Amino acid sequence: MCSLPIPxxxxxxxxxxxxxxGNEMSGVYLARHWLRAPGELQRPSFxxxxxxxxxxxxxxxxxxxxxxxxxxxxxxxxxxxxxPDEPYEVTRARELNQLLGPKNSSxxxxxxxxxxxxxxxxxxxxxxxxxxxxxxxLCHRLQLQHSEPRPRVVVFKLSQEETFSIDSxxxxxxxxxxxxxxxxxxxxxxxxxxxxxxxxxxxxxxxxNQGTAFPAFEMEVYRFLSCTDFPHTEDGDLAGMVHPQLxxxxxxxxxxxxxxFQMFSGEDVLYEGDSTVYPVFINEAAYYEKNIAFxxxxxxxxxxPALPVLxxxxxx
Amino acid sequence: xxxxxxKKNFITHSRYICTVYMRKTERRNRQSRKQTNTPGKMTGKxxxxxxxxxxxxGNELTGVFLxxxxxxxxxxxxxxGLEVKPFITNPRAVKKCMRYIxxxxxxxxDLENLGKKISEDxxxxxxxxxxxxxxxxxxDSKGxxxxxxxxxxxxxxxxxxxxxxxxxxxxxIQMFHYIKTSLAPLPCYIYLIEHPSLxxxxxxxxxxxxxxxxxxxxxxxxxxxxxxxQMRKMIKHALDFIHHFNEGKEFPPCTTEAYKIxxxxxxxxxxxxxxxxxxHPNLQMKPQSQLRGPHxxxxxxxxxxxxxxxxxxxxxWTCMCVEKAVCPCSAPHKxxxxxxxxxxxxxxxxxxx
Numbered sequence: 208m209c210s211l212p213i214p215x216x217x218x219x220x221x222x223x224x225x226x227x228x229g230n231e232m233s234g235v236y237l238a239r240h241w242l243r244a245p246g247e248l249q250r251p252s253f254x255x256x257x258x259x260x261x262x263x264x265x266x267x268x269x270x271x272x273x274x275x276x277x278x279x280x281x282x283x284x285x286x287x288x289x290x291p292d293e294p295y296e297v298t299r300a301r302e303l304n305q306l307l308g309p310k311n312s313s314x315x316x317x318x319x320x321x322x323x324x325x326x327x328x329x330x331x332x333x334x335x336x337x338x339x340x341x342x343x344x345l346c347h348r349l350q351l352q353h354s355e356p357r358p359r360v361v362v363f364k365l366s367q368e369e370t371f372s373i374d375s376x377x378x379x380x381x382x383x384x385x386x387x388x389x390x391x392x393x394x395x396x397x398x399x400x401x402x403x404x405x406x407x408x409x410x411x412x413x414x415x416n417q418g419t420a421f422p423a424f425e426m427e428v429y430r431f432l433s434c435t436d437f438p439h440t441e442d443g444d445l446a447g448m449v450h451p452q453l454x455x456x457x458x459x460x461x462x463x464x465x466x467x468f469q470m471f472s473g474e475d476v477l478y479e480g481d482s483t484v485y486p487v488f489i490n491e492a493a494y495y496e497k498n499i500a501f502x503x504x505x506x507x508x509x510x511x512p513a514l515p516v517l518x519x520x521x522x523x
Numbered sequence: 524x525x526x527x528x529x530k531k532n533f534i535t536h537s538r539y540i541c542t543v544y545m546r547k548t549e550r551r552n553r554q555s556r557k558q559t560n561t562p563g564k565m566t567g568k569x570x571x572x573x574x575x576x577x578x579x580x581g582n583e584l585t586g587v588f589l590x591x592x593x594x595x596x597x598x599x600x601x602x603x604g605l606e607v608k609p610f611i612t613n614p615r616a617v618k619k620c621m622r623y624i625x626x627x628x629x630x631x632x633d634l635e636n637l638g639k640k641i642s643e644d645x646x647x648x649x650x651x652x653x654x655x656x657x658x659x660x661x662x663d664s665k666g667x668x669x670x671x672x673x674x675x676x677x678x679x680x681x682x683x684x685x686x687x688x689x690x691x692x693x694x695x696i697q698m699f700h701y702i703k704t705s706l707a708p709l710p711c712y713i714y715l716i717e718h719p720s721l722x723x724x725x726x727x728x729x730x731x732x733x734x735x736x737x738x739x740x741x742x743x744x745x746x747x748x749x750x751x752x753q754m755r756k757m758i759k760h761a762l763d764f765i766h767h768f769n770e771g772k773e774f775p776p777c778t779t780e781a782y783k784i785x786x787x788x789x790x791x792x793x794x795x796x797x798x799x800x801x802x803h804p805n806l807q808m809k810p811q812s813q814l815r816g817p818h819x820x821x822x823x824x825x826x827x828x829x830x831x832x833x834x835x836x837x838x839x840w841t842c843m844c845v846e847k848a849v850c851p852c853s854a855p856h857k858x859x860x861x862x863x864x865x866x867x868x869x870x871x872x873x874x875x876x
Contacts, residue, residue: 239797326742389678389742395804445588448748469748471592492744495620 213340214379217416217517218317221255222307223248223405225322227277227373228493229264230390233401234322247402250409251522252416260303260321260373263295268391270493271296277321281371285310300373308376311367318342319377320408322401325386326492327501328455330356331400335381336370337362337428342381343511344421345411352407359458360428361487361504383408387455390492421514429458429485429504437500438468438476446470449490449500457487461503468500569769570732573607574659575600575758576673579629579726581616582743585754586674586736600758602766612655612673612726615647620744623648629673633724637662652726660729671730672761674754677739683711683753686735687781688728690717695732698764700779705760709753713781721784734761 223241225234241248241257248255259265261276273294284297285304308315318341325332331353333346346360361384367375374380383404385397415421438446447470453461460483461467468476478484484503488494491501575593577586593600593609600607611617613628625646631637636649637656660667677684683706685699703711714737716722727733736757741750768774790798 236798236801326745387742389740390744392678392742393798393801394807395801396807398801399804444591445746448588448746448751451748451752454747454749471588490745490747492742495744 213512213514214317214415215515215517217252218379218412219253219416219523220316221253221318221320221409221412222258222316222377223255223320223322224258224260224373226262226265227260227321228270228275228323229261229266230268230270231322231324231388232391232393233324233385233388233398235259235265236393236398237322237402237405247406248409250413250416252413253523255320255409258303258307261296261299263299270390273297276300277373278371280304280310280373280375282310282368303373304376310376316377317379318412319374319380320405321372321374321380321382322405323382323384324388324390324397325384325488326389327386327457327488327490329359329384329386329457329487331358331404332361332384332386332487333358333381334361334363334384336375337364337430337509339379339381340511341379341415341514343426343509344415344424344514345408346381347424347426347511348411348421349404349407350426353404360426361431362428362509363431415514416517416519418517418519420516423511423513425508425510427506427508429487430507432484432503432505434497434499434502435467435486436498437495438470439498445495446472447476450475453486453489453501455489457489458485460484461486569604570669570765571604571606572668573605573670573762573765574668574672574730575607575609576612576671576726577609578611578613578617579673580622580627580675581613581618582620582622583674583676583741584620584744584746585676585738585741585751587611587617588746589674589751589755589758599755600762602762604769605762605765607762610659613648613651615651622743625649628652629726630723632656632662632726632728634662636724655726656729662729668730670732670734670765671727672734672736672758673725673727674758675735675737676741676743676750677737678742680740681712681714681737682739683709683757684735684737684739685711685713685757686737687713687715688717688722688725688733688735690715690781690783692732694768695734696779697768697774697777698734698761700777701764701774702757702760703779705763706753706756709756711757713779715781715783718784721787 223238225236225238227234229235238257238259242259245254245257248257261271264271264276274296276296276299279294279296279300280303284300285308287293287297289298289301304310307319333349335342335346337343343360346358350358350360372382374382383401385401388394388397440446447468450466450469452465453467461478462483463478463480465478466475467478470476480503482505485506486501487504488499489501491499494500575590577588577590579586581587590609590611594611597607597609600609613623616623616628626648628648628651631646631649631652632655637653637660639645639649639653641650641653656662659671685702687695687699689695699713703713714735716735725733725735727735736754738750738754738757741747791800793799
């Protein structure tokens with residue numbers, strides 16, 4: 208098992224991926240910019256490599272060509288035999304696994320930062336696996352440094368066998384998700400904010416490499432529970448919309464009995480869960496194809512142990 | 524697996540994706556009936572045949588879902604004496620939730636495309652345009668539908684917008700004035716696209732009275748309940764107006780503000796045709812509904828956007844539909860897109876990378 212939760216050496220091989228979804232423009236344009244002018248990604252002890260993860264989807268400004276690239280980094284897909292009619296993203300995932308992995312091996316990149324946008328009103332959000340202690344430290348520090356808007360941290364708890372996203376190829380990784388921004392649209396404020404968050408992330412990795420202490424801490428996070436589907440007719444057509452009272456209320460508490468859908472026929476559908484949940488990705492455009500109206504999370508406090516203090520890394 | 528939109532097409536067509544800047548203009552409406560095609564109050568022909576189009580762009584979902592709903596249950600859109608037909612214009616694009624399959628349906632209703640010989644080689648949207656012209660036209664003929672409402676969404680912050688193609692169309696100006704007044708205090712803007720070269724051959728142009736309805740901001744591929752409610756209200760007031768008109772109600776002379784298209788502004792581009800600067804954050808206005816959330820410190824009711832901000836909103840309207848490919852059926856418009864480099868305001872608009 209090569210992906211330890213805690214790095215014991217400086218992180219030297221770092222990648223920043225944009226365009227994992229070809230119509231999420233902050234990452235697309237940042238990646239394109241850095242591919243022409245990578246200076247911004249250099250630090251004394253490492254240089255981060257920019258990657259345009261899904262060039263074919265980016266070229267046509269679509270989320271994907273055949274299948275969602277960010278669901279294709281499972282061991283099954285990565286070790287599958289190539290076939291001539293496989294989806295483009297399966298071929299591409301294998302290429303990226305060669306470039307940045309192989310996943311679960313000692314040669315894999317140390318850290319991968321994946322850049323995304325959402326049409327949902329999620330502000331600044333970090334998404335990661337709660338078992339990645341190093342990435343949790345970065346999120347904590349980023350939260351302290353960037354306050355307008357205050358970043359939220361969404362965590363999944365997945366074993367190595369279950370992980371599927373591009374950031375799981377490296378030993379450590381996380382996603383920066385900024386919204387709301389329509390697909391195919393580039394907004395300057397989110398672009399600047401994404402650029403600044405990437406810079407801060409690389410600065411923190413540099414600090415770690417230089418032997419800075421990262422002591423233990425506690426942090427409030429939103430832990431993924433489950434997805435809620437849109438209501439559908441028997442024919443598979445949408446039967447209602449996200450209720451106006453739920454629209455744009457990402458990370459706000461959703462109580463049992465509160466309205467969640469407004470049907471075309473006029474009536475409201477109420478949330479029937481047992482407890483308060485915190486919905487995210489409310490009415491995300493990309494999730495219509497997956498039939499997901501929103502994801503439910505619970506607010507929990509996690510305790511994260513300290514990172515080992517490294518002896519300072521030499522400049523590279 | 525790679526779709527037919529080649530890189531070359533993407534770059535070439537990106538130059539066509541231009542953005543607009545507008546100036547407010549006063550419009551004085553004369554009640555004079557000297558204009559042709561204006562139905563008389565009592566003695567002229569009443570309005571009879573109306574169509575409501577959704578899905579002209581397959582990923583602009585409000586119109587798609589309203590039309591689908593009305594096809595199931597059309598009670599809401601019925602008025603005595605009127606035949607109101609809801610219709611999905613680009614079903615293949617709707618199915619794929621894309622703006623279009625081969626080319627923009629809302630640009631191919633010119634007589635040249637409508638008259639082309641039918642063949643499998645024609646882009647899907649041109650073939651579809653010809654079908655629609657048979658059903659609701661023919662364009663410029665006596666038999667064409669009286670009014671077509673074409674329902675659209677925009678990602679830009681344009682609120683409720685009514686699109687007018689002819690500044691001399693008294694009937695539509697009265698209708699728009701009525702809709703605006705009925706919607707108040709919800710703002711409703713009139714956008715006049717009458718321009719010798721920038722006017723385009725819209726789906727609705729086959730009717731005697733074409734009406735564009737544009738509501739935003741809404742991301743492509745997303746259905747927002749609040750936006751749907753606004754568009755629904757616009758249609759309701761429009762149909763009420765027509766009903767009142769047919770019943771002989773008086774509509775005294777009125778004056779209404781409109782925003783008239785002047786020219787379009789493209790993004791600066793690098794040698795590969797990729798955009799190299801983006802709209803300045805000062806110009807980009809946050810959608811009001813999202814300002815109520817936890818992610819900004821702003822509160823308060825909807826602010827009326829200034830014309831300059833409206834310009835910005837329209838700057839974004841068509842600019843990022845980057846999945847558009849070159850369409851051989853597009854109107855020859857390459858020379859008509861003007862870059863406003865001499866305008867100081869345009870310089871301020873852009874934030875370089």
